Amino acid sequence: MKRFLSYSCAFIFTLFTSHAYGSKSHTIGQKGKIFNQEGNKVTEIKIKKGESITFVNDDNTPHNVFSMTKDHKFNLKIQQPNSKSSQTFDKPGEAIVRCAIHPKMKLKVIVE
Amino acid sequence: MLMKMVGLMILTLASIASNVAEAQASSEALAETYKSDFQRPKGPVPGLDEENPRKQSVIKLGYMLFFDPRISSSGSLSCASCHNPALGWEDGLALGHGHGMKKLPRHTPTILNLGYSEAEAFFWDGRAESLEAQALGPIEAAGEMNMPLDQMVRTLESIKGYDVLFKQAFGDGKVTKEQVGKALADYQRTIVSKDAPFDLWLKGDKNAIGESAKRGFVLFNEKANCAVCHSGWRFTDDGFHNIGIGDDDVGRAKVLDFEILRHAFKTPTLRNIDLRAPYFHDGSAATLEDVIELYDKGGNKDSPSLSSEVRQLNLTGREKKDLVNFLKTLTSKDNGIVIPTLPKK
Numbered sequence: 001m002k003r004f005l006s007y008s009c010a011f012i013f014t015l016f017t018s019h020a021y022g023s024k025s026h027t028i029g030q031k032g033k034i035f036n037q038e039g040n041k042v043t044e045i046k047i048k049k050g051e052s053i054t055f056v057n058d059d060n061t062p063h064n065v066f067s068m069t070k071d072h073k074f075n076l077k078i079q080q081p082n083s084k085s086s087q088t089f090d091k092p093g094e095a096i097v098r099c100a101i102h103p104k105m106k107l108k109v110i111v112e
Numbered sequence: 113m114l115m116k117m118v119g120l121m122i123l124t125l126a127s128i129a130s131n132v133a134e135a136q137a138s139s140e141a142l143a144e145t146y147k148s149d150f151q152r153p154k155g156p157v158p159g160l161d162e163e164n165p166r167k168q169s170v171i172k173l174g175y176m177l178f179f180d181p182r183i184s185s186s187g188s189l190s191c192a193s194c195h196n197p198a199l200g201w202e203d204g205l206a207l208g209h210g211h212g213m214k215k216l217p218r219h220t221p222t223i224l225n226l227g228y229s230e231a232e233a234f235f236w237d238g239r240a241e242s243l244e245a246q247a248l249g250p251i252e253a254a255g256e257m258n259m260p261l262d263q264m265v266r267t268l269e270s271i272k273g274y275d276v277l278f279k280q281a282f283g284d285g286k287v288t289k290e291q292v293g294k295a296l297a298d299y300q301r302t303i304v305s306k307d308a309p310f311d312l313w314l315k316g317d318k319n320a321i322g323e324s325a326k327r328g329f330v331l332f333n334e335k336a337n338c339a340v341c342h343s344g345w346r347f348t349d350d351g352f353h354n355i356g357i358g359d360d361d362v363g364r365a366k367v368l369d370f371e372i373l374r375h376a377f378k379t380p381t382l383r384n385i386d387l388r389a390p391y392f393h394d395g396s397a398a399t400l401e402d403v404i405e406l407y408d409k410g411g412n413k414d415s416p417s418l419s420s421e422v423r424q425l426n427l428t429g430r431e432k433k434d435l436v437n438f439l440k441t442l443t444s445k446d447n448g449i450v451i452p453t454l455p456k457k
Contacts, residue, residue, distance in 0.1 A: 033349055061340050062420060064372055078372055080420075100370050102351040103238065104230040 025086065026053045028107065030063050030079075030099070035107045044108040052088040053109065057081055064100040069093075072109070075100075139330055146333045147314050152345040157227040157301050159243075167298065169280035174299025176277060177292060180454050183264050184257035186211060191250070191296065194220045197449040200387035201303065206395025211258035217361065219395035224383055227301030231350035236377045236393045238352060239367045247296035248289060261289040268292070273455025305383045308444040321441045328438025331431055336407065338435075340421045347382035347442065353419040356411015359394050365417075374417040386443045400436045408432065 026047055029036045036042055047053065055065045057079040065085070066075040072095035076085040089095065089111045099105035160167065177183060181190040194208050195201045201222040203209070208216040218236050226234070226243060233239075234246035250256040251264060259267075268274050268287045279285035281295060310329075312320035321329075333339045343349045352364040354375040364373040377393040391397040397406060406412065410424040427435070 033343070033351070064370065066370070068368075075370065099351075100368060100373060101353065101376075102231075102349055103233045104350050106232070 024048070024051045026051065027056060028053055029056050029058050030065075030105065031058045033059065033061075033099070033102045033105055035097075035105055042107065044110065046110045046112060047089060048112050049092050050088065050090060051111075052086045054084050054086045055079065056084040062101065063105070065097060066100050067095045067097045067109075069095040071095075072111075139327055142330045142334070143326055146329065146339070149333075149339070149343065150310075150314060150345050150347075152307075152311065153228070157304060158230075159227055160298065160301050166281060166283075169277070170282070170295050170298045171302055173274075173277045173281040173291075174295035174297070176274075176452055176454060177296055178299050179452055182267055182271065182454075183251055183259055183292075184211070185259045185263070189257050191247075192451075194250070194256075195223050197303075200224065200384045202388050204389070206390050208256075210256040211254065214255060216255055218393050219390065221378075221380060221393075222384070222388055223300050223303055224305055225303070225346050225381055227304065228346055229350050231378075233350065233352075233378065237364050237367050238378055243297035243300055244290070244293040247300065248293045251292075261292075264292065265289055271455050271457050273457070277455060306444040306446050308383070308442050310438075310441040311444075313441070322437060324434045324437040325441045326438075327431075328434035328436070331427075331435055332438055335431070336404075336425055336427065336435055337421055337423075338407070341379045341419075342382050348379040351379050352376040353379060353421065354415065354417045355392075355407070355422050356413050356415070356418050357392055357394060357396060357406075358411070358413030359396075361393065363393070372417050375415065376417065376419075382439060382442050384443045384446075386440045400439055401432065404432045404435050 024047075026045060027037070028042065028045065029039070031039075034041050037045070045053070055063075055076060057063050058081070060081055062081065063079050064075070064077060065079065065087070067073060071091045071093055072089060074087050076087060079085055089109060092111050095109040095111065097107040097109055155161065178191045178195075181188050181193070184190065189211065194203045196203055201224050203220045206219060208218065208220040210216050221236060226246075229243075231238065232241045234241075234243060235249065240246035240249055248261060251259050252261050265287050268278075274287070275285050278287055278291065282291050307315075309320045310325075313326075332342075341349050341351060341353055352373055354363070354373075355377075357375070359375075362374050364376040364378075365371075367373075380391075385391075385400065389397075389399060391400070391403050392406075397403045404427070407422065408425045408427045411418060411422050
């Protein structure tokens, strides 16, 4: 009975962490002044509440990822080439993420 | 003995010729690797690709409004006063002149090829998020055309000849500031530079540009590091960089208060750059040679926000000339602009 209870608790905890509050990390690249996922240009990404996005600068110039969207404000500051920084999205909603240096780099993050 | 000397000379000359040919071949091979980065996109200008029968009427209205000084409070300044098509859609002045001929704080930027911008950040500091918003900005700015937008609407309503133009463009003949912004924006989207000698070279005409310009193109992409910001077919990343001009204008940081954006300004296009002197946001460079000199020394002034892409280049005299010669190949022979006869009261 004790073992059954502990398995149940572990199962519920796993459910909670993997669905209601995500722990997955997504990767977004920055190359040629374009946000991309596995080399393909990306303008929108859906993630779960609590998940994070790692922004990798695989470009030949610095970038500065930020969002001024209410409830999702952040500034990863200057990212030199070959560096990466992560941002966790704790609240549901939509965030517009841009590069401060190159504002044509725009990504809509939909947090479910 | 004489025969030996002549033979030696021939060998030396042949060796020099061979080295020059090798260097030229190597420079051409390098140039080939960069050409694809500067290809003009195919298809219509973004925003002008709608199957809208009214689009031509909207553009026609915008064309009239662009040249109409009656949408300024003095009745003497039109958009074309500063964005003069005869001067590369600029005004040829270091600093623009606005209402009452007072000097503006910044140089007038060109409106050439703006329809292709994806940055949603227009003006030197990117404060307008759309071409429509950009179009209305100078009309109502006190220092520029100094015309409150409500007053602009009343003025246009009082000009009978505009009735039919607004009806054809928007259906109901009612004048709104949004319609004025839309018409001006769509007219600006039609202002596109044609193929320049550089484009003909990209398309395979080996003689479209000279050898010096070809070397300049390689320098532009390599040693001089220009292409890191002046990228793509318009030669701009639509980004914001502090290039070390050293004046007090904080630029983009007034809109977005990040340290890296202090004294940062939007990268200007280099299309038709030869027609658009003077240069920089403060008009402080009179010639293209002056521009190259500033970059060669890594800017006038160091600061925490100075772009890491701006650094001392140590260009030789020949390299500077090659860069200028390359920049001059970006000028196209565009269609002349006909000044419209404006609607009557």
